[in-house]
Amino acid sequence: METEQVRYEINGDCIVIYMPREVDNHSSRGIREDTERLLEQYSKRPIRYMIFDFSGTSFCDSSGIGVILGRCRRMRMLGGTVYVSGESCRIERILRMSGVYQVAERAEKV
Amino acid sequence: MSAENIMKVSFLSRSGNETLARMVVSAFLVQADPTVEELDDIKTAVSEAVTNSIVHGYGIESSDKYIEMQMSIEDNIFSIAIIDNGCGIEDIDKAMEAFYSGDSTGERSGMGFTIMQAFMSDFRVESVVGEGTSVYMKKLLHERQV
Numbered sequence: 001m002e003t004e005q006v007r008y009e010i011n012g013d014c015i016v017i018y019m020p021r022e023v024d025n026h027s028s029r030g031i032r033e034d035t036e037r038l039l040e041q042y043s044k045r046p047i048r049y050m051i052f053d054f055s056g057t058s059f060c061d062s063s064g065i066g067v068i069l070g071r072c073r074r075m076r077m078l079g080g081t082v083y084v085s086g087e088s089c090r091i092e093r094i095l096r097m098s099g100v101y102q103v104a105e106r107a108e109k110v
Numbered sequence: 111m112s113a114e115n116i117m118k119v120s121f122l123s124r125s126g127n128e129t130l131a132r133m134v135v136s137a138f139l140v141q142a143d144p145t146v147e148e149l150d151d152i153k154t155a156v157s158e159a160v161t162n163s164i165v166h167g168y169g170i171e172s173s174d175k176y177i178e179m180q181m182s183i184e185d186n187i188f189s190i191a192i193i194d195n196g197c198g199i200e201d202i203d204k205a206m207e208a209f210y211s212g213d214s215t216g217e218r219s220g221m222g223f224t225i226m227q228a229f230m231s232d233f234r235v236e237s238v239v240g241e242g243t244s245v246y247m248k249k250l251l252h253e254r255q256v
Binding site for chain 2: 024026062063097
């Protein structure tokens, strides 16, 4: 299966991750690897804010939750914060069930 | 009119085939005309079960490990079995616990079984260590119309 391209935007100490249309085990793996690489690459002027933008996402399962929870842990270690934005009510439901809102902030708009 | 149909498919245990599994199930469900919410619930639950087989059941990607899906529609009930011949689950009760994951990297949410239970009308797991795991799920469709 062809993997959708995920877009990353870095502005100062903030990274926005534009989540793919379908967030599952397969697409999550690339997001995890890419964000870890970028955090490493920008470690001299550290990224403090990480925003997961779900406005283009129509499907997300627990593998997507895993990648967010993993990044929350990483960002906390680095003294940063994770935000979630643009999620549909379907995705909001699964994020809520999985306790994402207990460790990530909600951003109204990126 | 209640459509009655049965489908069996097998595909390789490979990252990327989660999408294939969701597409196959969605295509099969067209005849039952589920609501957007029902279809989304089923796709999510199937994705969780197939991911479990790929990540935990078989663990490593290989060229000769298959995941089988058997599905049927009868009287507005969608039934599906997702079967692997992987390593099996030692402690099913433990695996069912929310936020528990057999994976120790901290990169998995441990929510797979919890989501399957929450999103489907009926859910059952059978597993034999060293032989494999089968997940059986049902979803009542058009409940609000009854």
